[in-house]
Amino acid sequence: MMFNSNRVRTTEKIENQFNIVRTILAIAIALGIAFLLIMTVSETPLADFWTLLSGPLENRNSMITIISKAIPLLFTAIAISLVYSAGQFNIGAEGAFFAGSVAATAVAILPNIPTIIYIPLSLLAGAVVGAIVMGIPAVLYTRYNSVTIVTSLMMNYVALYAGLYVILNPLRDQAAGFEGSYAFQATAKLPSVFTNRLHIGLFIAILVVMFAYFLLNKTTFGYRILAVGNNPKFANYSGIKVNKNIILVTLLAGLIAGLGGSVEVLGNYNRFMYTDFTNHGWDGMMISVLCRNNPKYIIVGALFIAYLQTSADTLNFTSSIPPEVINVVQAIIIIFVAANEFLKRWEHKKIVENSQKSLAIGEIN
Amino acid sequence: MFEYILTADFIFSVIRLSTPILFAAMAAVIGAKADVLCIAYEAMMLLAALGGVIGSAYSQNLIVGMLVGIASGLLIAGIFAYFVLYLDTTPLLAGLALNIFGAGLTVYIVFLLTGRKLDTSVLPSLKFPDVHLPLIEDIPFIGDVISGHNILSYFAILTVFLVYYFIFKTKLGLQIRAAGENPEAATSAGIDVKRTKLIALLISGVIASFGGLFLSMSQMPYFTTNMTAGRGFIGIAAQNLSGGSPIGTTIATLVFGATMSVGNIAQTFRLPSQFASMAPYLMTIIGTVVVGMKARRDEKKIKHL
Numbered sequence: 001m002m003f004n005s006n007r008v009r010t011t012e013k014i015e016n017q018f019n020i021v022r023t024i025l026a027i028a029i030a031l032g033i034a035f036l037l038i039m040t041v042s043e044t045p046l047a048d049f050w051t052l053l054s055g056p057l058e059n060r061n062s063m064i065t066i067i068s069k070a071i072p073l074l075f076t077a078i079a080i081s082l083v084y085s086a087g088q089f090n091i092g093a094e095g096a097f098f099a100g101s102v103a104a105t106a107v108a109i110l111p112n113i114p115t116i117i118y119i120p121l122s123l124l125a126g127a128v129v130g131a132i133v134m135g136i137p138a139v140l141y142t143r144y145n146s147v148t149i150v151t152s153l154m155m156n157y158v159a160l161y162a163g164l165y166v167i168l169n170p171l172r173d174q175a176a177g178f179e180g181s182y183a184f185q186a187t188a189k190l191p192s193v194f195t196n197r198l199h200i201g202l203f204i205a206i207l208v209v210m211f212a213y214f215l216l217n218k219t220t221f222g223y224r225i226l227a228v229g230n231n232p233k234f235a236n237y238s239g240i241k242v243n244k245n246i247i248l249v250t251l252l253a254g255l256i257a258g259l260g261g262s263v264e265v266l267g268n269y270n271r272f273m274y275t276d277f278t279n280h281g282w283d284g285m286m287i288s289v290l291c292r293n294n295p296k297y298i299i300v301g302a303l304f305i306a307y308l309q310t311s312a313d314t315l316n317f318t319s320s321i322p323p324e325v326i327n328v329v330q331a332i333i334i335i336f337v338a339a340n341e342f343l344k345r346w347e348h349k350k351i352v353e354n355s356q357k358s359l360a361i362g363e364i365n
Numbered sequence: 366m367f368e369y370i371l372t373a374d375f376i377f378s379v380i381r382l383s384t385p386i387l388f389a390a391m392a393a394v395i396g397a398k399a400d401v402l403c404i405a406y407e408a409m410m411l412l413a414a415l416g417g418v419i420g421s422a423y424s425q426n427l428i429v430g431m432l433v434g435i436a437s438g439l440l441i442a443g444i445f446a447y448f449v450l451y452l453d454t455t456p457l458l459a460g461l462a463l464n465i466f467g468a469g470l471t472v473y474i475v476f477l478l479t480g481r482k483l484d485t486s487v488l489p490s491l492k493f494p495d496v497h498l499p500l501i502e503d504i505p506f507i508g509d510v511i512s513g514h515n516i517l518s519y520f521a522i523l524t525v526f527l528v529y530y531f532i533f534k535t536k537l538g539l540q541i542r543a544a545g546e547n548p549e550a551a552t553s554a555g556i557d558v559k560r561t562k563l564i565a566l567l568i569s570g571v572i573a574s575f576g577g578l579f580l581s582m583s584q585m586p587y588f589t590t591n592m593t594a595g596r597g598f599i600g601i602a603a604q605n606l607s608g609g610s611p612i613g614t615t616i617a618t619l620v621f622g623a624t625m626s627v628g629n630i631a632q633t634f635r636l637p638s639q640f641a642s643m644a645p646y647l648m649t650i651i652g653t654v655v656v657g658m659k660a661r662r663d664e665k666k667i668k669h670l
Contacts, residue, residue, distance in 0.1 A: 144657020154646040161643035322476045327469025335462040339452035
């Protein structure tokens with residue numbers, strides 16, 4: 001009996017080890033392909049590749065950039081990991097982030113609101129709009145069984161164009177000389193922390209990550225979400241209201257994604273200036289996949305993607321290599337990490353060997 | 366505004382705008398019949414669009430351009446199929462990754478060839494010809510609507526019938542449907558399910574590639590980055606709305622094309638351009654609701670029986 005439980009634990013250990021090996025190998029393959037791509041453009045491929053790997057480590061400024069870039073990614077990654085945990089392929093975080101930032105802008109430029117409630121009200125507006133954008137596909141799924149991926153994708157575009165309309169018409173500052181909103185009220189901007197390039201969004205993001213971890217692992221609601229995600233039929237038989245929980249978790253995810261958009265614009269900009277998708281939603285999805293929807297790892301994942309993006313920017317600055325090379329790297333990493341059968345045979349062999357070994361020990365005793 | 370909609374020009378533009386979506390939608394029909402949730406059509410179209418431009422620019426031969434374009438689209442379809450079918454990757458994630466991959470790689474290649482990242486207008490790429498149908502051309506109204514389209518628009522319409530015939534009348538089509546609907550039964554009937562799905566995905570890759578070729582070698586005279594702009598997704602939505610029948614999917618596609626066209630006209634009436642851009646996406650969501658409501662009503666009727 002004792003050996004049995006021992007064996008189970010080591011099998012799990014091997015599986016975990018292989019998950020790490022898979023991730024590292026995926027990153028290695030992706031970087032290998034990046035090197036090949038760099039060779040086609042660059043005359044000094046080795047030096048440029050080195051910049052891609054280590055560029056951001058060379059100065060303190062880039063370290064701050066990495067953290068600053070990771071903040072919005074934490075929101076979208078958590079949002080996606082929540083809906084994915086419930087088995088919902090809702091990719092509306094992109095639209096929720098964008099629309100959320102527009103809603104926050106709309107509040108942050110209003111004159112004559114009492115100073116103290118500027119920030120809470122702006123953030124709230126962004127979060128609520130984000131929840132609406134992500135929530136609609138969930139309602140359509142539960143009511144009409146429509147395919148969530150398709151509707152949430154379409155919602156992204158609707159949110160994008162609706163947001164752009166609001167920014168470029170009622171909220172547009174004609175005096176700005178470019179396509180942007182009126183400037184935010186000074187009191188609506190998020191206060192800086194540590195340096196003037198970081199803001200309290202950092203703490204909000206960390207709180208959101210902790211909240212999501214707690215919610216998924218320590219609460220009945222979290223248990224229900226995971227049950228619905230694992231097997232909706234079984235969850236239904238065991239008395240969990242599947243549709244209600246799907247809608248609730250999606251609304252929560254939308255709140256978080258919208259909050260992320262609000263934090264990003266109020267923390268880093270003086271006015272709204274996006275003219276297209278910001279890609280935070282897609283990047284968040286990637287992080288969520290890398291971390292297997294587990295909030296525990298999402299901080300590391302977000303820092304990793306932010307690192308890659310920062311080094312791509314550095315590379316763009318010091319050489320002629322387009323930063324899009326990093327999209328290729330990211331895509332290759334995801335597709336390998338998401339490939340369940342990648343290295344599976346090797347893993348099985350290890351597990352079998354290990355089981356045989358412990359069985360043999362058991363027989364001797 | 367309505368006098369603008371009931372014109373030959375309007376219907377002509379609906380057909381033109383629907384062409385790339387129709388290719389994507391037909392690709393999605395075959396993918397859905399094989400029961401593979403593929404969202405990588407966007408990437409297939411994008412790579413095919415660029416491949417066609419590069420192939421035709423360097424060879425100055427339209428057929429070579431077309432083949433290079435199809436090969437580029439097939440590359441994405443092949444990678445998708447390999448990862449999904451043989452490495453057990455979640456199809457959604459594989460599709461997502463490939464879309465990001467395609468968007469990044471095309472920008473990279475455009476930069477590599479032209480030194481700029483926006484478009485390939487400096488490359489002397491070729492265009493597919495427009496076709497003026499003799500006799501029909503001279504019929505008032507009908508001639509203006511039907512004649513003068515790009516050769517690929519006619520091919521798109523032909524593709525609808527080819528796909529219909531392929532799925533419902535050929536052995537391979539039957540095998541694809543069997544592999545999609547009931548893989549266990551298909552296996553026991555001696556069908557290699559994975560291989561059948563692979564073939565289905567490659568065929569849909571070829572069809573989607575034509576959508577890409579239309580974008581960069583007809584609708585526009587060159588490749589611009591991210592020129593697919595979600596058309597692959599709208600194609601999936603059209604397939605989804607009609608439950609996968611080729612004819613129903615075509616109707617849904619034409620509705621989207623008409624929405625785009627109305628949006629373009631509305632823009633000339635100083636309706637903000639964002640509403641025109643939003644129209645097809647909003648239409649998709651509305652369409653989903655309408656179809657969903659009808660399905661619910663039917664369900665209730667069945668229960669009453």
